[in-house]
Amino acid sequence: MRHLSTATKLLASAALPLALVACSSGSTSTKASASTGATSAAAKDPNAGLLTGTQLKKALAPATFFAAGFASDSSATRDTGDTYSEPSVAAVSKPDCTKLDGTSWIALTGIDGVSFAQGDYINKSTSAEIAQEIDVYRGTTAKKVIGAVVKLASACPSFTDSQTSSKVKVSEHSEAGLGDEAYTITLTDSSWQSGTTLTAARVGTAVVSVLSSSGSDNGAAAAKKLTGQIVSALKGKA
Template sequence: MRLPSRAARALALAALPLALAACGSSGSSGQSGDAKSSAAPSKDPNAGLLTGAQLKKALAPASFFHPGFAVDPSAARDSGDTYAPPSTAPAAKPDCAKLDGTGWIGITGVTGVSFAQNDYVNKNTSEDIGQEIDAYRGTTAADVLKAVEKTAGACHGFTDSQTHSRVKVTGRAVSGLGDGAYTLTLTDPAWENGTTLIAARSGTDVVSVLSTDGHDNGAATARKLAERLVGALHSTS
């Protein structure tokens, strides 16, 4: 929440004696009391939302992942104990290539007020598993899930920058996962395995995962990880 500037506070303090003098000259102490009672305290828009430090504790630990996977330190980050100003303006035209990477939920153009994320990589197979949790104000989390579905409609495919081949994107709603979920599957003839992305809402939080693990386009691992994160959020609420 933005605090008033020093100048604004100084003007407010300077005006206070004048305001008190005006109340005294009116000879009515009741008016002063009414004025005080009518001033409602400001509401914290982030009240009840988890911080990045709290969301970090809900991420799946190293023991969750198969042997051979290790966390990538460069991709592990969170927003700590502070909140950031949100952005609720969806991108007019999504950059579909962003789907092929961790942090892909940012393609919606809607950002939360706190987050935590990390990425586990198998150096022997180059398989990748990413996890992220973002907290949003009000009903924005539900809007994010709708934006993911719209992205699937707008991004039928894109060109892989490394192989220069065409990536096909398909999407569908997922049942029985959180308060609603949507999955995207990326496939490319030039890849050994495809990629599964899942976004799932749990109250005001959105879980987003990426998986290339396994021979099913990463689908089973992505579902298992999303379920693990949603369950962890339920236990913290």
């Protein structure tokens, strides 16, 4: 066994505190680095601040909002809960125009958000339908969705109703006083009892989309009232 000299022992003893200080300093640096990394990761969360499906569900108009005779359609009532979906954008060269006359017609834009909530109400006596949906998107994508809605009407000036084989005419116009920007599409068909109104309104990162065939005005008044209700519920939150 090799023995250390007295001088060597003293040098080793003097070096020990420096080694401990170095280790301690390195540990603190590592913790600080880890903490900074966590903060950076949180700051880069693309869904930070975006409303979840659970929160959006609360912004939908309640059953008491709808006129007597309308009942919730459970098959068309759903949301993304507390989780987020991965967004996607699909190139739409030619939309399936027949899907304008249906719930979730906003999907024709080809742009999927990260969260959503929807609910559908039907009057079985009159076959009138009122549907509501809120979709949330990252960044400025919600603006692109409204832009895509504008193009839908020009891409679908008319289409054939699969049930009546009659021609459905499509018209459109911008809508003032609803959210940050809004657009309305009207569907009319001489074989229908009443036309259908579709309205899309942006509130920050959210897009409210409504379908209404309730009323003798092609569902216009009901659609505007419902859209305004949801827009008000989202104001300052989306």
